Amino acid sequence: MPSLHPAGGIVNHSNKTEFSLSDEQRIDWLCLIRSENVGPRTFRALMHRFGDARTALKVLPELARRGGAARFTRVHPRADAEREIAAAARLGIKYVAVGETDYPLRLQAIDDPPPLLAVRGKHERLAAPIVALVGSRNASAAGIKFASRMARALGEVGFVIVSGLARGIDAAAHRASVATGTVAVLAGGHDRIYPPEHDALLDDILAEGVAVSEMPLGWEPRAPDFPRRNRLISGLAAGVLIVEAAKRSGSLITARLALEQGREVFAVPGSPLDPRAEGTNGLLKQGATLVTDVTDIISVLEPILGRPIEPVLDEPPLVTTGESGPHGARERVISLLGPTPAGIDDLIRLSGLPPAFVRMTVLELEIAGRVGRRDGGLVALL
């Protein structure tokens, strides 16, 4: 049963899509997602509101002004987007859009999929059943050995391994699955590999596997890009195995994101006296599946892989009238917002204002950089 896709194309819910962007549309999309204050969630809200990226790009400065931005929002220059796509093409990188055939279905089902995913290497690996395998950079010899063993065994039964190309567990997982297919999710641009000494490992990965990024070419990864990237690692996978993790480590962020995304979380136990097991033991206490053998993972994932993947939930179409509310209405919405995330439905209820007006006001505040989107459709003042 085909239904209207936010971007105007046709999505067929049998998990095959006929939706495809034209070259022009792809540049529009890239301009929109690369524009100031536009993240994956705002991108989706804009597409819902304005139907296509080109229209959204046109109204961005006006939205920002109405949202109270001190200066005009920087709209990403079209020439830059064209240059990025051309440069990427020379590296064999393609930009795949949400809704297109090659876009990974599981990733599409998360709250905030990248509208465009820059994919390099063997695209078809992204359609296989994927397991994420992550852990400490500062891994123990036993952790490295166990990660390699799991990655090899999962590869042998047909799973593709996704990880973050980091030192330690990530690198071991990639190395052990080079032959069977592995996915490296980059925190920066495709031409800014971190850590730099993993350039050669990436070459090995690309022979039978794939690298993906949502960041622009030339983007040097900074600290906040790593947790942001982690949602793609879990989002691509049916389940996430955490091999070693200290308290408050990046791997635990991946585990939390996996839970939020409804992914299975697996953890490897370790001695209570080993600080590298504190995180994984903590996950086990919270209900993660204990893994000492590859069958522990396979027995949980096998039945899931048979099930169809949850389709993207299209939001109901917005009413396009009634955006100008009564006098003082915008202030009323703003006064209801704070640093604690609030639901848009609550804002509508508490303000007593027309839903379309409240949604539009929130969108304007976002574009103006005054409001941020959170998981579960919540928004908060920045």
Added chain:
Amino acid sequence: MPSLHPAGGIVNHSNKTEFSLSDEQRIDWLCLIRSENVGPRTFRALMHRFGDARTALKVLPELARRGGAARFTRVHPRADAEREIAAAARLGIKYVAVGETDYPLRLQAIDDPPPLLAVRGKHERLAAPIVALVGSRNASAAGIKFASRMARALGEVGFVIVSGLARGIDAAAHRASVATGTVAVLAGGHDRIYPPEHDALLDDILAEGVAVSEMPLGWEPRAPDFPRRNRLISGLAAGVLIVEAAKRSGSLITARLALEQGREVFAVPGSPLDPRAEGTNGLLKQGATLVTDVTDIISVLEPILGRPIEPVLDEPPLVTTGESGPHGARERVISLLGPTPAGIDDLIRLSGLPPAFVRMTVLELEIAGRVGRRDGGLVALL
């Protein structure tokens, strides 16, 4: 609300009992439990059937003959029982009977409590909340360290530690709780300590703690005595912590018994590459509570300790008539028995014979050494 105790005394279910054996009765009990083919379950069945130990002792040879024993059952000589009690008294050992005030209430609630428990040292420790702490004899340094830390911390908050006086984890648990009170459960007689080099440790334990045994003085422990002893370790405790355990180890037997007795099972995680963690990781997969910190144990046990302990379930009194069944009836019961344990209710149903007759026949077969009792009221041909 007092109810009739199997031995004829009065049990008050407010957890205070007024039941107490006379010296003569204690010797009767000791003779009965030390007689051939009489274990704790048979002891209880005999008491239910005949009302007191002296009557049961008198009919033992006749029961054995009717059960088809090749020779008369050896009834334990009264003089030997008197000698054992006198010798034990010189070591400061008392024989406490099921139902008496000093008998540990939790132990009394298991399927097969020893009718008499030989107790040496500070009896009152057995009335405290008890946690069992067991694990590999061949323990790692980390395991020893962790066991010591847990035993000390549990002792500090008022728990008494019970263990099996074995090398490795057991010894570490006892040593760390010498000052706060610890219980050693012996697999042999009180004067046959195993391993022998733990004589000095036992002396330390007895200063503030206690040693218990169900075996006769002078009994050298053999292999089957250790798993048998393990049911007392778990039976005394509200919960059992397994620190390190290989596959198919004695500690896993204790864990299984603990589950059967309705005790909480706690396990310490370890690396999948460490064979000493195979058993504990396996328990965690089966649902044991993961322990990295003493609070993991306390938070589970605290609410349990507030609850009254399940009283001994008295079996309904047997009808004393109708023991002689129709011709061929005994053979019919025997033909229904096999090496696979069967329920007495099933035997009654399948044979179509009077319940009292079936129960009596099973008792006779037990005394004759042809049938053994299993958990859950099951019986099997030996």
